[in-house]
Amino acid sequence: MTETRDVRIKRLKMRSMRRGIKEMDLILSAYADRNLAGMDRGGLDNYDALLHENDQDLYQWVTGQVAPPAHYSDLISDIAQTFQK
Incomplete structure (x- = not known):
């Protein structure tokens, strides 16, 4: 059965x-609340894949300590902007 x-x-x-x-938890839950409903299928796929990444890596990417992988760069930038608001 597929997920709705x-x-x-x-x-x-x-x-x-x-x-x-x-x-x-705080950063991603704020981002999810503000953005997931407006995402298309590809955006949700990318976000779903991002959630499989290590929290330590995610935190360093979002805070700008380390550059994220290229396939996540736009999403991480968007998350970081939400976090700074």
């Missing part, structure tokens, strides 16, 4: 909230 869009967004929001380090 609404169920997928709920799952991604939950995974955004329950990361492992509190900083990433």
Whole structure:
């Protein structure tokens, strides 16, 4: 059975909230709440893949300590902007 869009967004929001380090919980849950509903399928696929990355790496990418992989650069930039608001 395939996952509906609404169920997928709920799952991604939950995974955004329950990361492992509190900083990433806060950053990603804020981003997910503001942006997931407006994303197309490709955007959701990319965000879903991002959630499989290590929290320490994600935190360094979002805070600009380390450059993210090219395939995540636009998404990380968008997350970082949300985090700074």
